[in-house]
Amino acid sequence: MTVKTAVIGAGTVSEVHLSGVAKNPQTDLVAICDLDFERARQAARQYDITPYADIDDLLDQESLDWLHVCTSVQSHLPLGKRAIEAGVPLLIEKPVTETIEEIEELEAFAAEHDVPVSPVHQHVFDPSMRAARRLIDAGELGQIRGVDLIYTGLSSPDEANRGTWVFDLPGGEFEEGLPHPLYSALALSGYPESEDSISSLTRLIGDYDDEFAYDAAQLQYVTEDDVLCNLKMLSSSKPRHEIYVHGSERSIHLDLILQTVQTVDDDYHLSSFKKGKEAVTRSAGYLSGLLSNAKLVADGQLNDDWETATRMNPHYAQFDRTARALERGAEMPVSLESSKWTIRLLEELRRASTPPVRTPTP
Template sequence: MRTFRIAIVGMGNAGPNRHLPAIDAHPRAEAVAFCDLNESRLEDAASGRDIATYTDYHEMLDAEELDAVHLCTPPQTHLDIASDVIEAGVPVLIEKPVAMSSDEVAKLIDVRDETGTPVSVVHNRLFLPHVQEAIHRVESGEIGDVVSVTMLLSKEDDLTETFRGDWVFDLPGGELGEGSPHQVYVPLRFVDGLGEICGVGTQNYRNYEPPVEFDGAGVEALDEEGRRLISIKMLANSATRDTLFVHGTKGELQVDFVKRGVFVTTNKERYSAKSFATENASSTLQLVSNVLKTGVGFAKRIAYRKMDDSRSEESNGHYVQIDRFIEAVETDTNVPVTLEESLETVVVLEALEE
């Protein structure tokens, strides 16, 4: 089977630190070109590799025979670069956020539809093992029908500092906003599309000065049917939490991104010693199970890496999505995350900015 030839455009952070290791680990993929305006970054990324480098992506598209481009530049540049790549007929995988506005996403959808070129957006958290487990358990009906989803991210960060570049401060919330797509697309995966956005609130607890405009944000929305509540809260001034709650008619499921585990509560007895004991015992058993599962997974990953086996990357969300994107391009099937799915995330981010 021939090698799937990939070019990475943007060698700042996600390109060399997320996409390149995943491509290197893939048995059928190869990074054949790097492109970045910063020649120093290009030299660092290409060090020790026999690889073509470019400072002009147009030149790269003309010179290289590519199966895909991974677009890892700041989101302010995504519309123009992605449009050119799509029009050149090269499939493209775009880092989140896909664009700066819903209008820009709509333009990308138009270009994709006109050309038929495959386009996908990186929503890597959806492909983490614990999120995949949660999706399966919810879809199997374990907690009944979903009635609401809640996403909580809290951390203690200085939002005036960033290792990514000043482009971050053009996003709503700056460094907090850069990671906010994760907190939006994950809960949206568990409901039937985004409907009305009912309310948005922001706080500036630490009295940041512009360009940092807030250090906390909350969004309340409904799904397309108007039957399920979507709650998203992001804080940069509190203790570390990173948890998804899926509330169902028969119980509640939690995805803890810090502990990397899934916890389910289905006991509906209220305020009794028996119910408390049952729930505590269940929580303890699930915690032990998740710890063991994480430990075994880590050990297997180390062992597979020593054997240079691609199974070492099965817990890497970027790797799994890249693998599925390659398969979709090769088999002419649906890409793992569509522009339409990413549009819903951008709509929520726009509401935060307004």
């Protein structure tokens, strides 16, 4: 059995969905839908599928097992509810909705109709993230005590990488990119113990023609397991995408750009000789990670099989895992709960970026 799949939205991000579904042996790509019918027709010709300009026509004409929603965030709730009414499971690009109220409405609607819905959180399936999760789950780090994320070099608010619709967001294109570091940190740290455990700080540093609220942000929260977390995200700076996970037995450092994971288990009180030895060990581990990644890239150039593709492309890895879950009627590999906390963190940043209303002095 293959999962009959369609994509709605023929914009920038849809290409990875179209190519991934077309290549996946578990899925059968049958249609593309976009309000701009000419754009839908161009994609349809490339993949030999049927184009549509209206979601109702798509759902009426195609017997779908899965729908990928790749439209602007403002359209996700009405499109999602229409597909859920038709009984079609959803994979929705991040963020799933703009607000907590919207995602809770979508979640309740999906539960009422017993239709699975999952967000696109592809970086959870990056090689380094999967390796880190295996170490944590195996207890190699001991008790997790803290998580620090540094995510710099994000787009400026006034860039339109994904379309001018991002300018309706308080943080513009900068905000549109924030779900990636937020859900990545949540995947390693766990969820905050409550909304009250979250604190935030934002700044608007750049000068822009449009009125944006922030282009730099910092979040702190404590998880249900008493893990202390700190997330710093900056636009218009040199890119660093790194996560440190601090455990009672050892710690790890993830470089999300180079896709390496280094283990740190040395003692603070090492002698100078042992510190030098540890530096050599770390350098060797770093080089080993780079060589492993180089081999993976080489394998991808030599092999065109789906297994290799899922190891290299995190989107493809999530598509594969989710399609298999749909076939088995199993739980989605990425839950809506993860997206709800991602949106809660985003809303906390929006709140922090809004100046308080001052009551006039009588």
